[in-house]
Amino acid sequence: MKERFPKWFFYAAILFAGLILTTALVFVAWNTLLQERRHAFDFEFSIIKEDLDRNIQIISDSGNDLATVLTADGAFDHGIFETFTTSVLAKQPFMDGIIYFKLSGSNDESRAAVDAEVFASRFRSPEIAANLDDIRQSKDFHNIMRSLSYNDWPAHIGSTIALQSRKYYIQLKPIRAAETGSAISGLLLLLADPQRLVNVIPDTLAVALYIISLDLNGRELVFSSPAAAVDKGPLIASFNRHRLANLPFHSVKLSVSKDIFWRDIDHRLLYVVLFIGSGITFLLFSLVRAREQHERDLYQRHAFIEAKVEEQTKKLAEARDQARESAHIKSEFLASMSHEIRTPLTAIIGMAESLAETRLDSDQERYVQVFKRAGDTLLTLVNDILDFSKIEAGQLILENAPFNLLDVVEESVAICALKASERNVELTSIIAPELPIKRIGDAARLEQIIINLVSNAVKFTEDGHVVIRVAGVADNKLEISITDTGIGISREAQKKIFSSFMQADSSTSRQYGGTGLGLTISKQLVEMMGGHIWVESEKGKGSKFSFNIDLPVNHSISTLGYRKKTFLQRKKILILDANQYNRDKLCSILQLFGADCAATGQCPPADELAGKEQYHYIFVDHKILFATGNGAQFGQVPKRFGAALVVAMLEPESYLQQRRCLEALGIVRYLVKPVRQFELLNIFSGFDAGERKVAPEAVAGGMDKTTATADDKRILLVEDNEDNRLLINTYLKGAPYIIDEAENGHSALALYKKNTYHLILMDIRMPMMDGHEAARAIRGLERRHSMPETPIIALTAHAVKEEIDKCMEAGCNTHVGKPIKKSALLDVVDEFIGC
Amino acid sequence: MDKDRIVVYADSELKDLIPGFLVNRGRDVERLNTALQAGDCSILSAIAHDLKGLGSAYGFPEISGLGSALEAVAKAGDLEQAGQYVGRLAHYLSRLEIIYDA
Numbered sequence: 001m002k003e004r005f006p007k008w009f010f011y012a013a014i015l016f017a018g019l020i021l022t023t024a025l026v027f028v029a030w031n032t033l034l035q036e037r038r039h040a041f042d043f044e045f046s047i048i049k050e051d052l053d054r055n056i057q058i059i060s061d062s063g064n065d066l067a068t069v070l071t072a073d074g075a076f077d078h079g080i081f082e083t084f085t086t087s088v089l090a091k092q093p094f095m096d097g098i099i100y101f102k103l104s105g106s107n108d109e110s111r112a113a114v115d116a117e118v119f120a121s122r123f124r125s126p127e128i129a130a131n132l133d134d135i136r137q138s139k140d141f142h143n144i145m146r147s148l149s150y151n152d153w154p155a156h157i158g159s160t161i162a163l164q165s166r167k168y169y170i171q172l173k174p175i176r177a178a179e180t181g182s183a184i185s186g187l188l189l190l191l192a193d194p195q196r197l198v199n200v201i202p203d204t205l206a207v208a209l210y211i212i213s214l215d216l217n218g219r220e221l222v223f224s225s226p227a228a229a230v231d232k233g234p235l236i237a238s239f240n241r242h243r244l245a246n247l248p249f250h251s252v253k254l255s256v257s258k259d260i261f262w263r264d265i266d267h268r269l270l271y272v273v274l275f276i277g278s279g280i281t282f283l284l285f286s287l288v289r290a291r292e293q294h295e296r297d298l299y300q301r302h303a304f305i306e307a308k309v310e311e312q313t314k315k316l317a318e319a320r321d322q323a324r325e326s327a328h329i330k331s332e333f334l335a336s337m338s339h340e341i342r343t344p345l346t347a348i349i350g351m352a353e354s355l356a357e358t359r360l361d362s363d364q365e366r367y368v369q370v371f372k373r374a375g376d377t378l379l380t381l382v383n384d385i386l387d388f389s390k391i392e393a394g395q396l397i398l399e400n401a402p403f404n405l406l407d408v409v410e411e412s413v414a415i416c417a418l419k420a421s422e423r424n425v426e427l428t429s430i431i432a433p434e435l436p437i438k439r440i441g442d443a444a445r446l447e448q449i450i451i452n453l454v455s456n457a458v459k460f461t462e463d464g465h466v467v468i469r470v471a472g473v474a475d476n477k478l479e480i481s482i483t484d485t486g487i488g489i490s491r492e493a494q495k496k497i498f499s500s501f502m503q504a505d506s507s508t509s510r511q512y513g514g515t516g517l518g519l520t521i522s523k524q525l526v527e528m529m530g531g532h533i534w535v536e537s538e539k540g541k542g543s544k545f546s547f548n549i550d551l552p553v554n555h556s557i558s559t560l561g562y563r564k565k566t567f568l569q570r571k572k573i574l575i576l577d578a579n580q581y582n583r584d585k586l587c588s589i590l591q592l593f594g595a596d597c598a599a600t601g602q603c604p605p606a607d608e609l610a611g612k613e614q615y616h617y618i619f620v621d622h623k624i625l626f627a628t629g630n631g632a633q634f635g636q637v638p639k640r641f642g643a644a645l646v647v648a649m650l651e652p653e654s655y656l657q658q659r660r661c662l663e664a665l666g667i668v669r670y671l672v673k674p675v676r677q678f679e680l681l682n683i684f685s686g687f688d689a690g691e692r693k694v695a696p697e698a699v700a701g702g703m704d705k706t707t708a709t710a711d712d713k714r715i716l717l718v719e720d721n722e723d724n725r726l727l728i729n730t731y732l733k734g735a736p737y738i739i740d741e742a743e744n745g746h747s748a749l750a751l752y753k754k755n756t757y758h759l760i761l762m763d764i765r766m767p768m769m770d771g772h773e774a775a776r777a778i779r780g781l782e783r784r785h786s787m788p789e790t791p792i793i794a795l796t797a798h799a800v801k802e803e804i805d806k807c808m809e810a811g812c813n814t815h816v817g818k819p820i821k822k823s824a825l826l827d828v829v830d831e832f833i834g835c
Numbered sequence: 836m837d838k839d840r841i842v843v844y845a846d847s848e849l850k851d852l853i854p855g856f857l858v859n860r861g862r863d864v865e866r867l868n869t870a871l872q873a874g875d876c877s878i879l880s881a882i883a884h885d886l887k888g889l890g891s892a893y894g895f896p897e898i899s900g901l902g903s904a905l906e907a908v909a910k911a912g913d914l915e916q917a918g919q920y921v922g923r924l925a926h927y928l929s930r931l932e933i934i935y936d937a
Binding site: 347350351354355357358359721722723724726727730765795796797798818819820821 | 848849859884885888889890891896899
């Protein structure tokens, strides 16, 4: 609004308004003042008027009284006349004389003049008395006489008469002799001084007296008195009043005027009003100015604040950029440090491993083992420190990819198994059978946590058990606990163990090694996964470390099981294991698939084994199997009752030796502890004569596969390098497998569509279609045709976590690193399609 | 024994395969040199990757070691270093003497 009108407009408008207001106020005040003066004037005028009227009336009354007195007795009485006139003249200061004329002459109308004779008179002053004759002979008098007789001698008449250059007011009263109708005998003349007629006049008034006598002199000014000339400032107003009194045969006009001058009025009111008016104008002015000022202030303040805000924003942006920069530098440093440190370490370890595989004498072998172990330890330490720094710097981001929980747990357990076995600690993992195992999250970090806790448990336990339990808590929440029968943790130590760099007590670091960061990192990771970690322990009675995390279930992957849920129905299975956890674990898994499971920790006598119970499978732990006296009975079982199949569960540390012993007993099937679920279930595949291997119930169109019989196991080898193909063939020479070869993904797929394979060995680095793609394609085909999954084993020379993750994501079951070791290859092939 | 010779004890199981293996490695060296001249790092690293994966399996960890190093420098684009490793590989292959254990 302000912009549309120029600034001066408002001021002008205010000035104008103020002016009008002031003018109005002054106008009102002025009128009030003048009105006041007018009232005063009216008052003065009425006084003068009343005096005049009264005086004139007195003249008239006097005339009447005298006339009455004179005619009362019929004859003129000089004495009465004297008395009366004296009294009148004394009482009435304006009366200058009374004259009685005796009239002679006739009543005749035509008579021009009547002879008047002065009969009696009385005067106030002798001067006038001296002029008596003048009166009688004056023109005025003649005119009056003529008018009187002409008008037939009215009762009363008033007129003027000039005497000695003055004009006098006269009233004439004809006297009749007796009653009405008689002839006029005389004439009474009353003479009044006009000046004294109007009495006292304030000198502020201008008075004029006129006598209007018709027929006679017309209008005659008999008296005028101007107001006194005063210097009272300029003339501001003039009041004027007249009064015409109508009397018999004449009128008397009184004219009074008053001039009002500047100093006559009370200026104070005007000043007050002007003051008020200008005050109001000024007030409005200042209001507008104040508002304008206020607006300008606001604008200024606004501009200032904006400038400040902009400054702050710039500063914040700078600070933010700096923070980003430093965070970037930190993460780059960490990344490059990680790489820089790990590369030579990996080289050291890799070379140590390679060296270990060459021909070495015993000294050399010892040395190599030492520095290989040192390298491993160093790598662990470095990884811990780098992880910790990463997490502290907020640089660690958790993966969000699909993975198999069962694999992670079993892998972690497998990694720690050898160490545990050396310390005579048995590792068992128990996963609630109904728990959904396809999850989405960071498999590597979860494995890290579990390995940390399990290796700790193993480290502080000797001759005991470590049990890993995985259970579901709520929809996506898991609780994983690791219980050991180790040395336990004191209450004070429990408070400290999750803090950085602190071990339970300083002696443990010397005895057990480690950085002390493992638990801290585990805690950090658990918390990043939205969970908590805690410990329950008593010194000397073992410990239980538990953590719960959010791990969303992967619903998108069809949980199409490898096997139908009832494929073990009506199978009777016996578990012989001193480890109660292992018994529970195996039973729960097998029962899930419909098996009829029995378990015991003691070895029953031989005839009971083969007795009425007629087991289809007997799983026996190595300790029981090789305990003196037992071995033989087991060996006899398959001989006498061919139906039951004995499966040995061997110790990880010495399974190779134990395996040879099995041959002596005639036992062919074995598992290496800790038992993996997959391996366990694979025992049952393709075993029973006449029972088809996990063949698809329906073969959908487009896939015309040749069905395999139970005897020949077909392997698809996908590898582009000829030398590797030859090598693998050589390694697998001993076993009755049929090996088909493909040089790349495309030919692999073609072969896969044609034949049924029990296992696929898939090289990753291939031209045209690499191993990942091929694996994905195969899994896709299987899903689409509702076929069970063929195990795919990735062969990769780049066995780092990221690469392995990729392989697993593509659908591989596991991997074997290149250069391929014969034992590793055989083990893994055995695991999946053991023969 | 000629000091220049590099003696490798190989697994007799692979006796039949090793000659062919060595011939193929010779061919690999030729392909590597061609790739070096062309400045093609991707071919260099691909061949090196295969060498890395094969060497130890056949009983020649040095080949795996050289392959691993060559792969790393080829990926980094360092042709000069790559050339050096190729040279070392050729040298190694030319001086091999295989002794099979019983």
